[in-house]
Amino acid sequence: MFLIDSKNQQKDYQIRKASKVSLSRYGRSTVWVWFVVALVLSFFAFGAKTPVALTWLSGGDIVLFAVHRPGHRFIRRMFKVVCWQVGLIVTLYCLRFGVAEGLLSGLTTSWQLCLAFLPGAIFIETVPEHLITRMLTDVMPSRSAFVLATCLNFIPMVLAEAKSIYEGQVLRGARILPKDLANPGNWAEMLNCLVVPMMIHSMKLAQEIALAAKARDFGKKRGRTAWPGESDS
């Protein structure tokens, strides 16, 4: 599973990287501007009740989409989400009001719901992670920002460790292959063979990082500090 996932993730990463190039040359303030634009579009979607207002908002979303240019993978994923939401809401409306009345109002509500989460999804998909992390450090306490940034930076390492544990456990005969996990009865084995070793590893990793940070006088002063020699850019 991890082998398949790593290939998918690599492909996904390349597509995401390509789609994020358009924004990576911009600075911090540009990211804030796009964040506010996405937020405003989302909030307007909650207030838009008429098809005219929704059409205007859709126009705004299309502009956002054209500027950010998210990849095909994102479009495919969003299409699935939108189909699921539209299907569920229209069915519920049809059951409540009958097909004639429920279909139109159900579709309008689904349209509104999609417009509420699409701007945020486009923003998150297309802005590079490090710029979003940097944006968050502007509004978060420095310590929490450090924890978040550190943990996100260690994701590749944690994934590599998980992969090696997974492969080792599969070789030992653990029933944690994708086809085995389709049966919820094997989830306990997945937790015991994969999650518990990963938790132990992460606890050790947390201890090492905390020690390294302490050795660099982290937390001695209030506010954000940097180790001499590391640039802030």
Add this chain to the structure above:
Amino acid sequence: MRRMPLKESLFLGFCAVFILVFRAIFRLHLHIPGHAMFFTVFFLFIARASVNRLPAATFTGMLAGLGALVLGIGKAGPILFAKFMLPGLVIDLCALLIPGLFQSTIFCLVVAALAGSTKFLDTWVMDWLIGMDRKVMLQHALFESGTAMLFGLVAGLFVVPVFRKLRSHGIIPGKSGIPDSSQSVQPENQSTSKEKQG
């Protein structure tokens, strides 16, 4: 209230990362609505059990929400944080009210179901903001929270065995079943003094 040591904060950060990583991995293979609540509830429970402090699960939920924002996981729009923080808040409050929560499967199941049911609030608020019909809103929220509760319950079932296993590995010490934070995570200054002695 004493400030949380960096090691504990980082461990909670890793629990948040696990929530996101497992959600992302299993989204590719399982197409069952609400299944993501399994990982959310499970790792929030483990975070609270390992770091016996009041905001541990809520803090993990907050970090998971921020991580989801950064990595582009989840589709809750402006209420993405609530999706992760509310189950954490429920677990924190229940751990405060029920001593020995992590040793009782029944309590874990009840709390896990309660944590899963917070999806009702997320969905209801989102639908209410949209201006959906009241009855449809209720049905939609009930359907979403029902599946989330079901997966929350399954996660609750695994908390006690994993808790025992982690305690046997020394990640969660304490004989009483209530993890003792003074033992469970070694203070950073002690570890450094040991390093110096070594």
